[in-house]
Amino acid sequence: MLTAADACPAALRIAASFCGNDDAVRALGDMAQSRRIPHAFIIEGADGLGKSSFARIAAAGALCGCHEPLAGDCPHCRKMREGIHPDLTYVRGSGKINAISIDSVRAMRREALIAPNEAARRVFILEDCDNMLPAAQNAFLKIFEEAPPHAVFIMTCRSAMNLLTTVRSRGRIMTLHPVDPAEGAAFIAGKLHACGREAAFDALSRCGGNIGEALRLLGSEKASEEAARAEAVAGGILDAMAGGGELSLAVRCAGCGKDRALAGAVCRLLCEKLRCALMAAVGAQDTLDAPEEPVLRLGASLSPQEIIGMIDEINRLGDMLRINISMPLFNTRLAIILSRRK
Ligand SMILES: [Zn+2]
Incomplete structure (x- = not known):
């Protein structure tokens, strides 16, 4: 220095x-x-x-x-x-x-x-x-x-x-x-307020002191962590829809807590999975990409009209995240939309 x-x-x-x-x-x-x-x-x-x-x-x-x-x-x-x-x-x-x-x-x-x-x-x-x-x-x-x-x-x-x-x-x-990881970590942590010095040090050490590569790694790690969280919440909701009771569904639907970005990602994932369930329900699923068990069970237990209605309502609810619907209301609405089953 x-x-x-x-x-x-x-x-x-x-x-x-x-x-x-x-x-x-x-x-x-x-x-x-x-x-x-x-x-x-x-x-x-x-x-x-x-x-x-x-x-x-x-x-x-x-x-x-x-x-x-x-x-x-x-x-x-x-x-x-x-x-x-x-x-x-x-x-x-x-x-x-x-x-x-x-x-x-x-x-x-x-x-x-x-x-x-x-x-x-x-x-x-x-x-x-x-x-x-x-x-x-x-x-x-x-x-x-x-x-x-x-x-x-x-x-x-x-x-x-x-x-x-x-x-x-x-x-x-x-x-x-390349820079010394300790010096670079302080630099990255000072630039990215959400990034701690330890994570920056770890990323820099893995990238041989290349700050640009470490920043990319930190960015992609954050993105994949977020995707994994959304997958976990959406998966829990589908399980509850396929086999759990109303209470279990309400609990899973509250899984996003106050995280709007996560809620948006969960909405997108749910729509995607419901589309797979719809395909399964009408016997048109892609055999190369077989849906998971809960999705198949949903396809069997819901009518195509019900699934289409759910996708529609989830899309609208996702839009409401952008106009600042409160998160408790979002979680409740999601549970109500998804609990309409035969
Ligand atoms: Zn000057």
């Missing part, structure tokens, strides 16, 4: 929003602090290591007009935060291999020659340059050689080795690395 003893004020400001990578942060901070920004950066690193964020910070460093570099209080810093700075242009890939085309490079050339709108510089971020074809890279090299002093080009790629030597040698290469 950088400290005031070994890093300039601009580097410390960058470190507050970018985790780890002390060497790259210190180097970029020094450039911003001295306002000596190179005309080309190449930011390399695996997916998930923060290349886009780092490129944006480098662009802010080039555009910033704060009295103290990157203090965040000038119009340029504000517009960068809002994503509306007129002197920042993104150049992105297209087509099957998602490569920046020669046409995009030529369009960038025309823009690069125009004086900046508001800042002292005009910045171009060329994202994911790994697949850029040699012809496009050569066109870029040509612009780079004739570009006016106000132009700054920031390329991101998994590895600078994927670029032509001639391009690679023109840019200041900055390499991003």
Whole structure:
């Protein structure tokens, strides 16, 4: 972790929003602090290591007009935060291999020659340059050689080795690395308030210190936990419908408690399962995807009209979640809808 003893004020400001990578942060901070920004950066690193964020910070460093570099209080810093700075242009890939085309490079050339709108510089971020074809890279090299002093080009790629030597040698290469899980866990927990430090540490350790991958893992773990809860509640309700009494059904229907998102997911699942029961009732179920036992029993014990009526009412009840039906009322209504059996 950088400290005031070994890093300039601009580097410390960058470190507050970018985790780890002390060497790259210190180097970029020094450039911003001295306002000596190179005309080309190449930011390399695996997916998930923060290349886009780092490129944006480098662009802010080039555009910033704060009295103290990157203090965040000038119009340029504000517009960068809002994503509306007129002197920042993104150049992105297209087509099957998602490569920046020669046409995009030529369009960038025309823009690069125009004086900046508001800042002292005009910045171009060329994202994911790994697949850029040699012809496009050569066109870029040509612009780079004739570009006016106000132009700054920031390329991101998994590895600078994927670029032509001639391009690679023109840019200041900055390499991003995975972070220490303990440092990264504090960073993630500070960003995601719902995520504890321990869960973040665990995810980061499993992802080898790659913050982007850890965030994806945390997101997908949360989603699958929620899906499993909805499956459990809906399964309990179906069991009670197929074999339990009214009381058991009421208890199972209260399984969502006060959780609206869970209640919505349970409604969707119940409708899905009732559709399977309907198919079973009319003898049209998919033999490849045989319904579970409670669903089959429901199909046998309810008439198709009853099932269709239930699906309809559950859908309407699900809609009422969005217009703020109270959860106790939701739970009661659900039990009433589902208890109408022969
Ligand atoms: Zn500023």
